[in-house]
Structures are given as C-alpha cells and as structure tokens.
Amino acid sequence: MIYPFVKLSDLCSIITRGKAPKYGDSTQFNIVKSAQVQPTGVLWDECPPVTDKFGVGCSPTYFLQNGDVLLNGTGTGTLGRPSIVRTVTPNRFIPDSHINLLRANDDLNPLYLFYWFFSPRGQRIIELNHTGSTNQIELSAKRLSYLKIPLPPLPVQKKIAAILDAADSLRQKDKALIAKYTELSQSLFLEMFGDPAINKRKFKLGTIGDLLAEVKYGTSSKADENGEYPYLRMNNITYEGYMDFSNLKYITLSEKDKPKYLVRRGDLLFNRTNSKELVGKTGLYNSDNEMAIAGYLIRTRVNENANPYYIWGYLNSKHGKLTLAGMCKSIVGMANINAKEFQTIKILHPPIELQNQFAERIEAIEKQKKQAELSLQKSDDLFNSLMQKAFKGELVS
Numbered sequence: 001m002i003y004p005f006v007k008l009s010d011l012c013s014i015i016t017r018g019k020a021p022k023y024g025d026s027t028q029f030n031i032v033k034s035a036q037v038q039p040t041g042v043l044w045d046e047c048p049p050v051t052d053k054f055g056v057g058c059s060p061t062y063f064l065q066n067g068d069v070l071l072n073g074t075g076t077g078t079l080g081r082p083s084i085v086r087t088v089t090p091n092r093f094i095p096d097s098h099i100n101l102l103r104a105n106d107d108l109n110p111l112y113l114f115y116w117f118f119s120p121r122g123q124r125i126i127e128l129n130h131t132g133s134t135n136q137i138e139l140s141a142k143r144l145s146y147l148k149i150p151l152p153p154l155p156v157q158k159k160i161a162a163i164l165d166a167a168d169s170l171r172q173k174d175k176a177l178i179a180k181y182t183e184l185s186q187s188l189f190l191e192m193f194g195d196p197a198i199n200k201r202k203f204k205l206g207t208i209g210d211l212l213a214e215v216k217y218g219t220s221s222k223a224d225e226n227g228e229y230p231y232l233r234m235n236n237i238t239y240e241g242y243m244d245f246s247n248l249k250y251i252t253l254s255e256k257d258k259p260k261y262l263v264r265r266g267d268l269l270f271n272r273t274n275s276k277e278l279v280g281k282t283g284l285y286n287s288d289n290e291m292a293i294a295g296y297l298i299r300t301r302v303n304e305n306a307n308p309y310y311i312w313g314y315l316n317s318k319h320g321k322l323t324l325a326g327m328c329k330s331i332v333g334m335a336n337i338n339a340k341e342f343q344t345i346k347i348l349h350p351p352i353e354l355q356n357q358f359a360e361r362i363e364a365i366e367k368q369k370k371q372a373e374l375s376l377q378k379s380d381d382l383f384n385s386l387m388q389k390a391f392k393g394e395l396v397s
Helices: 050-057 110-118 122-130 141-146 154-192 310-317 318-327 339-343 353-388
Strands: 006-007 012-017 030-032 071-074 080-082 093-095 099-104 148-150 204-207 210-216 231-232 249-251 268-271 282-285 291-295 297-302 328-330 334-336 346-349
Touching: 071 110, 080 110, 080 249, 099 110, 099 122, 110 122, 110 148, 122 334, 141 353, 148 210, 154 310, 154 353, 210 339, 268 310, 282 310, 297 310, 297 339, 310 318, 310 353
Parallel strands: 030 093, 231 291
Antiparallel strands: 006 148, 012 099, 071 080, 071 099, 204 346, 210 297, 231 249, 268 282, 268 297, 328 334
C-alpha cells in the first residue's frame, strides 16, 4: 500500500527549537542537551539544572510532555538522532536550543513519528535536508516543518508503532543482558582477587613483565585490499577489552614475518598508542583464525606463572584503567605506553590455580554472553526488516 506524504507542519501543533539555557542550581528545572537525546529514551538523570529564573520565565510550550518527539538539530554524528518522551515529570524539563521539539496533533501518532525518524529512510531525508558545512551542520525547525512523511490512517500508524516497539523491546532486552554479562565479568575479578589497591589477601606484588614469556610489537606495513590475513588495529579492541572484528583491513606477510606478527589463541593485545582515554585498551585473542597485528598493538604471551585471563581482567579493571591513565605520555594529542613501560606495570601475583579458576568462570560467562549476542543479531535483523517494510506500506494492511 502506498501512503500519501504529508508535511510535518500539517501534522504537528508545535515544531520549534528549544531554549538556550542559563545553568544554575535549581531543584525544579532541568535542561535537556543533545547528549541526553537517545533512541532508547531521554537520559533524565544526566540533564543539568538551570536557574530558577530561567525556568519560571520559560513559556509552557517548552516544557516537555508525554508523547513529545525530540530530534537533535545540530552536529556531525548527532544531527537527526531522535527520542520520544514516554514518561516525564510535568513542568520540569526543557530542551536546549540544539534540539527540535515536535508535538504531534490528533492525526499523527507520536511513536510512529519517532520510528520514522529512526528508520534509514527517515535518516536519509534528514541527511538530504540539513544545511551548513561539515562541522556546523544543522536542521532548523523551519526546514524540518517542510519535510514530508508517509502517513497511513491513524489506526494503521498505531499498529505499525506497536509492532516496531515490541521488536525494539526484544533488542533492548538482549542488549541489557549482554551488558549484565560484561558487568559480571568485571565484578568477578574483584570477587576473586579483591581490590588491588588494598590487597587484603596479601598476594605477592610484582610486575606484568614477571608474568610474560614474550612481548612483540605489530607491523607498521600498510594494509592491502587483497591481503591474506585480517589486520587487527587499535579500533578492533573495545574500551571494555573485547575483540571487535566488524571492521577489518587485510595484509600480506612474508614467511619470516608470520611468527612475529600473527596472533594465536590466548595472546594478549595491548593498545600502546591512542588518545589518553583509550591508550592501554587490552584484548584477549580467543580465535583459531590467523590474524596479524598492526604497529600500535603489542602482542604478549604469558609464562607458566600466569593465565592471560588474569592479566586481561586486571588491565580492564577500574584499578588497572587508573594505573594506565596515570602512566601514559602524551605526544601531540596522542598518548603512548611502550613495551618496556608496559612490562613495569605493578600487578599482584595470585596463585596460578586461582587464576585458572578465574579463567574458567570468565569462559563460562563469555559462552552465555555469546548466546545473547547471537540472539541480539537475530532481534536486530527482525527489527530492521520490520522497519523497512513499515514505511513502504508492507507491514500492516
């Protein structure tokens, strides 16, 4: 079924930018900034307070209501990010001047409007209609009001919104479960080894170097489109310490370079150069596929006194992150921890038996997490398929 396209100005009682705030210490009024506008909902707890005078002086129009749709109006990477207000404290929250506020009239279901903006088609329309240069792009409220959206009858809008909302709920549950498994891995380290800063269990203190059999830099050779091996770079390690193979380059290695640069299961990969916030990311390679490492990574292999999971757990713990942040050297916007410095990092040396127990429990958690990730892939695919059909008139008759 083909739906007619209708201008947003004919479907919304309000389309306006928010207000430029005056920050203060009010306990009654808060401003919603672009960072708090997220597809999963507005991050109310992160909205800063304004002055009481600013809040009292705002027109009632600007105070967010249930059903309001928010659309970030400025900024590369944030422009067009939508959110919907599902439940809000009345007369408290005000969007700032970088956010477009849309309040639907009786002909438009607000949840349908939110999912339209969230859809690839909606995002493409926004991309084609913004103004400004690369770093100063924006979509004004006036320009937004002229945009047209496909408009089925209101009962059909509600059905589409309900179907997409149910599918999205499945995705969010899978994401929440994955986050719980990640938290469990992090808390397990403290449970088994205690806080390294206190060392209540009186483990021997040494260095990471004491626990390593080998430390090698990656190659500085350029990637090759027709390369033989996947080429791991610093973006292939997440901040939390997990390997991310979603964006791989490739490289070809000579026979003599393969032992130096290929990784194997159980290798620790340390990101030696990055921004100050990200330097020191540490991943544990747990694949049997052969991959090579780039020069910003250090490949390490443990000796008989360590299980790689233990060092991985420490470097991704809060104490480990603080240690790394305190020792990195900044060089023209980048920070660095070289192989020699890496090996001097102080670390507790618990018994290898305890380290092995930790590894077993982490592997069990990661096995469950992998199942949740597979479930997320399926729920993502379902949601994206439904969204493609929804705005083509193929989802609800």
